[in-house]
Amino acid sequence: MKTIIIEIDKIYVPAKTRKSLNPARVDELAEDILENGQKSPIQVRLGKERYVLIEGQHRLEAIRALGENTIGAVIVQARRH
Template sequence: MLRIEKVPIANIYVPTARRKTLHPETVRLLAEDILQNGMKTPIQVRKDTNRYVLVEGLHRLEAAKWLGETTIDSYLVQARRH
């Protein structure tokens, strides 16, 4: 079973290919929802040498940044490199 960990947002690397799929309006709407209801689903990251690499949850990550959060709930997963 996956365990939720608080991960520093500053230590999360977003691969370039993933950044291209970002929709600012979705981030804004998601940030508003998080303010009202909290983060419902943690993002997924994999551990790299001295950082985390985003696997899933770009819009949730960006919404947390937009809200000024410094950490985010994350599942640490085993994933192959992109």
């Protein structure tokens, strides 16, 4: 799978995914990403005019907390929730 760089603003996070966000984990990941870079891409699927997050909510929020506008991602085929 090929990692691409996409704009964070073009990623939709489904409501049921947002419920499981752990702020402490986001802080840990942000610190690790700041020191070591993003180790693994998030997974998204193509939606209508945007990407839909499949996996990597904490990584996405950590990158966002660091003030970045883009993130490494892999486009996967997944059924809609």
